[in-house]
Amino acid sequence: MDTKTRMIETATTLFQQRGYKSVGLNELLQACGITKGALYHHFPAGKEELLIACLHSLNQTLTRDIELVFHGTASTEAAARAVIGEMISDLDRDGTIAGYTFSSIVSEMSLLSEPAREACRALYEQIESIFCAKLLEDGFSSDRASSVALFLTASIEGGLLLCRAQNSSLPLQTISNVIPQLMKEF
Template identity: 30%
Template sequence: MITKGERTSARLVESMLELIQARGYSGTGLNTVVEHSGAPKGSLYFHFPEGKEALGERAVELAADQFRTLFAETVGDAASPGELLRRVVDVLIGLLADSDFQLGCPVSVVALEMGAHSERLRTACAAAFESWIGPVTDYLVGRGHPRPTARTLATTVVSGLEGAMIVSRAQRDVEALRSAAQVFGDLLDQPPAGIAKENS
C-alpha cells in the first residue's frame, strides 16, 4: 500500500519532470515545484533534503522509466523493428503536438543544461540513455543481429531520435521526427548481416 508520504514524494517528482520539460532545469524553481504539485509547504525538503539536484535526479529516473514502459508496451505486437520505431515516434509526435511543442525530452534538457556542472545529474542522464539503449540492443539481438551491431544500431537510433526531438521542437514541426522514423525504420528492417549472407 502506498503511503501518504510516498504519494507526496511522487507528486513532487512528477511536477519536477513536467516543469523541466516545459521550462528547463535552470528555469524550474523549487517553490514553483511545490506550487505545481499541490504538496504541503515544507514537504520538499522533508522528502528531498539534498535539494534540487536530488529532485532533478529522480525526475530524470522517472522519465527513463516512462520511456522504458512505452518501449515494453509497444514491442509486444509490433510486426517489425521498423514498425516498433514508428509507433514510438508517433507517441513522441503526439507529445509535441499536444503540448504545442512546449514539452521536449527532459533527459536531453538536463544533460545539455547541467551535464558540465553537476556530476550527479550527468550520471543520471547517462544512466537514463543507457536504460533505453540496452533494451533496444537486446531487442535487436533477439531479431538476429550480432550484439556489437545491435548496440551500434540502438545507440544511433536513440541518439537520432533525441536530436530529431530537439529539431522538431525548435522548428515547431514534426518533419524531423517523421524523417528519422522513416530512415531508421528502413535501416532496422534490413535483415541482419548473418541472415543476409545465408540467403545470398
C-alpha cells in the same frame, strides 16, 4: 497520490518544459503546492535531489512505455517507428513531447552535477538496451545491435530537439521515414 509522488510528477513536467535552471525554487514549491520544509523533508539535498528522483521516475516510465511497444511489434523497425509515431501524435496533439525528452536536462546538468549526469546516462543506456535486445531478436550480431541501438537512440533524441527548435513534428517524421532504409544498410 502522496506528496512525494506529486512533487516528482510536477517537477518532471516543469523541468522538461523549461529546463532545470529556469525553474526557480519558489515556482517549484508553488506548482507542487508545498512548503520549502516539505521539499527538504522529502529531498534533503533540495532541488537537485528532486531532479534526480524525476530522472529515475522518467527512466521507469519511459522504459515501461517503450517496452510495451517493443513487445507488441514484430521488428525493431516497426517498434521504432511506432514509438516515434506516438511522439509525433503527442506533439501534434499537445504541442509538446515532454514525456519522452530529457535532452534539455542533460545539456544543462551534465557538466554541473555528476549525480544528474549519471541518472541521464542510465536513462539513455536503458533505452539503448531495449533497442539492442530487439535488434538481437531480429538477428543482428551483438556489435551491430549495439551500434544500431546507439544510432537509433541518438537519432530520435536529436529529432526531439529539432522538433522543439522548429516547433514541428517534421524532424521525427523524417527520421521515421528513413528508418526502413537505414535498417537495410546496417
